[in-house]
Amino acid sequence: MGKATGFMEYTRQKPKERNPLTRLNDWKEYSNCFSDDMLSQQGARCMDCATPFCHMGTEINRVTTGCPIHNLIPEWNDLVYRGRWKEALDRLLKTNNFPEFTGRVCPAPCEGSCTVGISDPAVTIKSIERTIIDKGFENGWITPRIPTKRTGKKIAIIGSGPAGLASADQLNQAGHTVTVYERSDRAGGLLTYGIPNMKLEKEVVERRIRLLNQEGIDFITNTEVGKDITAKELQDQYDAVILCTGAQKQRDLVIEGREAKGIHLAMDYLTTTTKSLLDSNFADGQFIDTKGQDVIVIGGGDTGADCVATALRQQCRSVVQFGKHPKLPTARTSDNMWPAYPNVFTLEYAYEEAEAKFGNDPREYSIQTKKIVADDNGNVKELHTIQMEKVKDENGGYIFKEIPGTEKVWPAQFVFIAIGFEGTEQPLLTQFGVETTNQKVAAAYGEYKTNIEGVFAAGDARRGQSLIVWAINEGREVAREVDRYLMGSSVLP
Structure with missing residues (x-):
């Protein structure tokens, strides 16, 4: 490294980041980039650690550790420190x-396994990565790479999320003719409709789609x-088909009162909001x-946080997020040591905004919804909850037990269910005749072949709900x- 003692x-x-109260007035990205001088310093913090765990890309206790696409992080950190931005981009x-x-929406498992993070805060890898690519576009370094030769082979890719786009990009550069099918009116999959503008402005997605189209990929x-x-x-029309349909079957809440009006699955809320914003700046009224x-x-993950941020921008009167797990510790515990992903308390963008507006973090921990109550018109009016305790059972596993006397009634006119995804929607898979396991396409990691000749699968459709970096990893590998x-x-990597 150029600055051996930088760390x-x-x-x-x-x-x-933009002021939390100010950014609630629009739908622009909440974060900004560092100055070049500051980024040079942050790149200098990357130490000469000999074994860069940051890009090992594996799982520890079923949680991603390091970068699954094996980014050459120390190399481009050093180049940023030296101000050699174009080489860093390469x-x-x-x-x-x-x-x-x-660089915008990945949870940065690379930072969790950064060697500096053993005793100090990790290198700010994610922000450096974002700035490198943004500079590439700003300076005109990124231009269409049009293949000079075509193989005559045709490939259909179903789904235009990160796995579909990555496989399309790789196969197109190999000289094949690639067509991507998307059932929505815009390409991008969850990048377009599942992630709010505040985290990923859609011009960023559209810019990449335009570039891929210029390079020869057809989007239908x-x-x-x-x-x-x-x-x-x-x-019949294509030499191979790749299923990159994602894991979009949302998990629902089975509970008394679920049929009340005003209860929606989280992705329905986020999707209609983004679509209305893009179509008409909300003038069409086609949103919740x-x-x-x-x-x-209901649900303590990132999708739930995005619902909180969306409701805040819509000027809700109050917002609360329920999670079943206890509040995370402020530092790693003995069973969560480096280089595993740090399961520690953080204040994400949505919670900063809620705290700025209402004076408190909107999250409630170790809480279970017992029932939903509707008014005389069938509209949801309140949720009944009880606090839970996470305890070990006789086999050493953890179970949740109700704590008597902690019952509470919460007013609500809207409830959003964000408790994850069950797997891939099945009708299409049935039509292809591919085998499934636990509602996912049965195809071995590293091979991606289904039981049907010429049909492959990758991304969330194969592995289940996961991270964008795993989707890109599988998109590249299936290609x-x-x-x-x-x-x-x-010759593809």
Whole structure:
């Protein structure tokens, strides 16, 4: 490293963020970039650690540790420290097709396994990554890479999320003719409709889609495979098909009162909000409006946090987020040591905004909803809850027990269910005839072949709900396997 003692001389700095109360008045991204001088310092904190755990990309206790796409992090950190931005971009693009996405919405498991993080705050890898790619676009360094030769092979990719886009990018560069099918009216999958603008402005997604289109990839939107075009028609027209449909079957809440009006699945709320914003800046009224209402989000994850941030921008009267787990500790515990991903308390953007507006963190921990009560018109009016205690059972496992006397009634006119996803929607898979396991496509990691000749699967459709970096990882790898299937060998990484 160019600054061998940088990690001792400089402290980790947090990227600049817009004022929480100010940003509630719009739908722009909440974070900004560092200055070049500050980024040079942050790059200098990357130490000469010999074994860079940051890009090992594995799982510890079923949680992602390190970067699954194996970004060459120490190399581009050093280049940023030296001010050699274009070279840093070249190194970044060797492993990551879409740093503008991961640099904004990835939870940065690389930082959790950063060697500096053993005793000090980790290197701010994610912010450096975002700035490298943003500079690449700003300076015109990123231009269409149009393949000079075509193989004559045709590939259909179903789904335009990160796995579908990554596989399309790789296969197109290998010279194949690639068509991506998307049932929504815009390409991008969850990047477009599942992640709010505050985290990922849609011009960033559209810019990449335009670039991929200029490079030769065809995007067919408003087309649902299985309905508008059959599986057999695709198999007859293309030499290979890749299923990158995601794991969009949302997990619902089975509880008394669930049928009340005003209760919605989280992704329905986020999707309609983003679509209305993009279509008409909300003039069409085709969204769920929580203005002046009491909102409760059930589910303690990132999707729930996005619902909180969305409701705040809609000027809700109050918002609370329920989670079943206890509040996380402020530092690693003995069973969560480095390099595993740090399970520690953080104040994400949505919670900072709620605290700024209402004076408190909106999260409630170790809480279970017992029933939902509607008014005389069938509209939800309140939730009944009880606090839970996480205890060990006789087998050493953990169970949740109710704490008597902690019952509480919460007013609510809107409830959003954000408790995860069950797996891949099945009708399309049935039409292709592919085998499934636990509502996911049965295809081995590293091979991606289904039981149907010429049909492959990757991303959340194969592995279940996961991170954007795993989607890109699998998109790149399935491209290599499809290339090998079609050509006998592959030069793709």
